[in-house]
Amino acid sequence: MIDVNVRQGGKIPLYEEVAGKINYLIEQGTLRPGDRVPSIRNLSKQLQVSINTVKEAYSLLEDRRLLEARPQSGYYVCARLTELPAEPVVDRPAINPAEVSLSSIYQVVMRDLLDPNLLQLGIAVPNLELLPIEKLNRMLAREIRRFPTQAVSYSLPPGNLRLRKQIAQRLLLSGCTLGPDQIVITSGCVEAVVLALRTFCKPGDAVVIETPVYFNFLQMIQDLGLKALEIPASPRGGISLEALEYALDRNPGEVKACIVISNFNNPLGSRMSDEDKLRLVNMLEEHQVPLVEDDIYGDLSYSDERPSVAKSFDKTGNVLLCSSFSKTVAPGYRVGWIVAGRYQEEVERGKMLANVATASPTQLAIAEFLANGGYEHHLRSIRRVYARQTAQMGDAIGRSFPAGTRVSRPQGGFVLWVEMPEGVDSLLLYKKAKIMGITIAPGPIFSIDGKYRNCIRLNAACWTPAVEVAIETLGRLAEEQLAAS
Amino acid sequence: MIDVNVRQGGKIPLYEEVAGKINYLIEQGTLRPGDRVPSIRNLSKQLQVSINTVKEAYSLLEDRRLLEARPQSGYYVCARLTELPAEPVVDRPAINPAEVSLSSIYQVVMRDLLDPNLLQLGIAVPNLELLPIEKLNRMLAREIRRFPTQAVSYSLPPGNLRLRKQIAQRLLLSGCTLGPDQIVITSGCVEAVVLALRTFCKPGDAVVIETPVYFNFLQMIQDLGLKALEIPASPRGGISLEALEYALDRNPGEVKACIVISNFNNPLGSRMSDEDKLRLVNMLEEHQVPLVEDDIYGDLSYSDERPSVAKSFDKTGNVLLCSSFSKTVAPGYRVGWIVAGRYQEEVERGKMLANVATASPTQLAIAEFLANGGYEHHLRSIRRVYARQTAQMGDAIGRSFPAGTRVSRPQGGFVLWVEMPEGVDSLLLYKKAKIMGITIAPGPIFSIDGKYRNCIRLNAACWTPAVEVAIETLGRLAEEQLAAS
Numbered sequence: 018m019i020d021v022n023v024r025q026g027g028k029i030p031l032y033e034e035v036a037g038k039i040n041y042l043i044e045q046g047t048l049r050p051g052d053r054v055p056s057i058r059n060l061s062k063q064l065q066v067s068i069n070t071v072k073e074a075y076s077l078l079e080d081r082r083l084l085e086a087r088p089q090s091g092y093y094v095c096a097r098l099t100e101l102p103a104e105p106v107v108d109r110p111a112i113n114p115a116e117v118s119l120s121s122i123y124q125v126v127m128r129d130l131l132d133p134n135l136l137q138l139g140i141a142v143p144n145l146e147l148l149p150i151e152k153l154n155r156m157l158a159r160e161i162r163r164f165p166t167q168a169v170s171y172s173l174p175p176g177n178l179r180l181r182k183q184i185a186q187r188l189l190l191s192g193c194t195l196g197p198d199q200i201v202i203t204s205g206c207v208e209a210v211v212l213a214l215r216t217f218c219k220p221g222d223a224v225v226i227e228t229p230v231y232f233n234f235l236q237m238i239q240d241l242g243l244k245a246l247e248i249p250a251s252p253r254g255g256i257s258l259e260a261l262e263y264a265l266d267r268n269p270g271e272v273k274a275c276i277v278i279s280n281f282n283n284p285l286g287s288r289m290s291d292e293d294k295l296r297l298v299n300m301l302e303e304h305q306v307p308l309v310e311d312d313i314y315g316d317l318s319y320s321d322e323r324p325s326v327a328k329s330f331d332k333t334g335n336v337l338l339c340s341s342f343s344k345t346v347a348p349g350y351r352v353g354w355i356v357a358g359r360y361q362e363e364v365e366r367g368k369m370l371a372n373v374a375t376a377s378p379t380q381l382a383i384a385e386f387l388a389n390g391g392y393e394h395h396l397r398s399i400r401r402v403y404a405r406q407t408a409q410m411g412d413a414i415g416r417s418f419p420a421g422t423r424v425s426r427p428q429g430g431f432v433l434w435v436e437m438p439e440g441v442d443s444l445l446l447y448k449k450a451k452i453m454g455i456t457i458a459p460g461p462i463f464s465i466d467g468k469y470r471n472c473i474r475l476n477a478a479c480w481t482p483a484v485e486v487a488i489e490t491l492g493r494l495a496e497e498q499l500a501a502s
Numbered sequence: 503m504i505d506v507n508v509r510q511g512g513k514i515p516l517y518e519e520v521a522g523k524i525n526y527l528i529e530q531g532t533l534r535p536g537d538r539v540p541s542i543r544n545l546s547k548q549l550q551v552s553i554n555t556v557k558e559a560y561s562l563l564e565d566r567r568l569l570e571a572r573p574q575s576g577y578y579v580c581a582r583l584t585e586l587p588a589e590p591v592v593d594r595p596a597i598n599p600a601e602v603s604l605s606s607i608y609q610v611v612m613r614d615l616l617d618p619n620l621l622q623l624g625i626a627v628p629n630l631e632l633l634p635i636e637k638l639n640r641m642l643a644r645e646i647r648r649f650p651t652q653a654v655s656y657s658l659p660p661g662n663l664r665l666r667k668q669i670a671q672r673l674l675l676s677g678c679t680l681g682p683d684q685i686v687i688t689s690g691c692v693e694a695v696v697l698a699l700r701t702f703c704k705p706g707d708a709v710v711i712e713t714p715v716y717f718n719f720l721q722m723i724q725d726l727g728l729k730a731l732e733i734p735a736s737p738r739g740g741i742s743l744e745a746l747e748y749a750l751d752r753n754p755g756e757v758k759a760c761i762v763i764s765n766f767n768n769p770l771g772s773r774m775s776d777e778d779k780l781r782l783v784n785m786l787e788e789h790q791v792p793l794v795e796d797d798i799y800g801d802l803s804y805s806d807e808r809p810s811v812a813k814s815f816d817k818t819g820n821v822l823l824c825s826s827f828s829k830t831v832a833p834g835y836r837v838g839w840i841v842a843g844r845y846q847e848e849v850e851r852g853k854m855l856a857n858v859a860t861a862s863p864t865q866l867a868i869a870e871f872l873a874n875g876g877y878e879h880h881l882r883s884i885r886r887v888y889a890r891q892t893a894q895m896g897d898a899i900g901r902s903f904p905a906g907t908r909v910s911r912p913q914g915g916f917v918l919w920v921e922m923p924e925g926v927d928s929l930l931l932y933k934k935a936k937i938m939g940i941t942i943a944p945g946p947i948f949s950i951d952g953k954y955r956n957c958i959r960l961n962a963a964c965w966t967p968a969v970e971v972a973i974e975t976l977g978r979l980a981e982e983q984l985a986a987s
Contacts, residue, residue: 204860369612
């Protein structure tokens, strides 16, 4: 059942291993900013690998803005211009669940998304130029010719079988051994999460979320009449398990679900370690709280090692894994999926009641693309671009923003979380930036009570001269605010 | 803005007018079953129309099983073998809103839908052979070549503009003058109704429905934690406005929405008159209860006159009109829409939170099909087939089912409501039929409390020798039950 592509995807190439070693030395402080790293020839001898392998490794580290080549001189560790955003304070007790009552900021931000005259740095959409548009559309056209009747007929839940088989095969890379009957096709990842929540939450129930959190989760929670219990998360390891345990103990029976973006979190960029994923799964199982795991960015790891999912540690069916192809292949195709664990039947029924089925033609096309479109190859190429671009934008922020600004350094995905000095008001920045034709996602929409006033989330999916200028503009606007305060 | 196709669609062809006159004479009893109707030559002289026009008119009436040609003899009025289902009893007071707690029947019935080995007479899906599969798929392939980037990008709410313009143009035929900005594209009609309900109903609120009612509405109501208030409906004119008024007066403030399938109702086949539509709209406006109007069968009128919608009488934005292309063009494309009236903004937001957007490629294809695919021509041809087939199945039921069986005689759509003598149990019939490889929709799933035990709904979209045999089988099974009782 496992095809060759999938196997290859799971193996770390040698150059990636070499890059990992240098990265480790930098992270540990053995190699410091400005240090010269071993020459290609020396490292090749030292590690007994080919010259080309070291070249590839250094080029990867260059993409990630960890090394820079200086002509006639060699490779040097880049100056790190910015620090990571501050770790959250987790020693204060977690607050009680609260009703979500979002101000009008969100509405305004959402409306701006439709404005084609604005440079959209506020929305987490992939770079259109990195999508396999021609190939995918060609496959769509071919598949509906091959299966004309299937294309116009309902693909009732759980959805197209070939697509589910392909997804099940790919899930091996995330550590999951699942059959196609454990998957339900949805119209995107958002729908998957909504179906999950609607399965086990009644109005008034509390849902654990990370903070800061992807703002659509807050909207969903409000829309479903639920309460939110915010648990601090760190830009490195994600949700604080200590705070979570404290909160679960303090609110027995009240919490009915926990939503986590475990890999390359939006907005923080955090990635949970395998140990933490295991701990999280066990903790929630113990408290009988289902985990809704959103892994939409998992395939966009900057290294070729695809991170595991918390679902892979799930022995009881308590974890519901949600994802889609909206960040990697085609947002407009609206093809996502959920592994619903012990809630499979309810989720299938919920899907039927929500909109009967997901569109058949786009399911056919994604299935074919996964089977014969070179999805793994496609991922390898876009990963490198996103790695380079988030590093480039991070550097630019370091150069243009006020001193003391901190920026996340994600190892996957394409969003950056920027923490500016306390004096900068991101809502004011939002307004000023819009006048300059730029939209950003202001920090307060990522929490239930207007926290993160000095933070913004930026989309680093595109790195163009216009975006470069926009970052300079944003930096200048932030400086002006600080100077005026 | 009105294109020529749309205008033509609104005009009744001459042969249709002639057929209408004969139909009137039959309905009034001037021409009775077995009577010979005027010869083609005579009628042509009498009405001053061409021979061909009369031929076309008679052929249409033959399709509808109102006339039959006898060789060497002429046309005769068909013997009507069955009566209409009984009118509901409406003099009893409407009951209070009740929680919907559906038994497992529904689950079983739904699961059977997925079984390709069963002859599906229980599900209201269109005849695949009548869908414009080749043309539509070809248009899809062409549109994504024309708009490759749009095809893979989000088509955020309210959805594809060209599609909304086409829908707005067609709505003229239903009596509505609306702009594209008053329409939101949805993933089918079910999603449109759910989005509407979720906009103004909180758990515990009551929703008025007709009884018998399309079973998915009951599922939705249960799923949203709402209560249902059933109002009797008649197979001719639909919901009883007297009973509705009584119920609204008795439950002031408790009812938060009313769902009605105004044209060619599923399951009853009823069509509300324009007067009743106007009264309904005014009554609900007066009680401040939004009307969710499902018009999914409206385009499948057996005459070329497209019925109006209640929405056309709405002056305040209190009516939300829902429909889709699932019954006429392509269920699997999942393209529907809602005119959300004064709730436009909330519905757009709800759509975004449910699944961000409807798939872009299928929106592009349907827009092109409406603009250049001959939708009106397509409708004219499938209407005749459905008219003929529902009549054929109605006749077959009259021949095969126990004496006293009544069957609806819809003027549009493709479902039949069959009321058998009291001694027949449709749930038992369901089980026995399944053993014979046939599924039907048993009456009790169309109500909250197991009413319509002696009724079934049948799909008359396909009329094949296998279906003909199936009807005979069902009739025999019903007879056996009666004999054993």
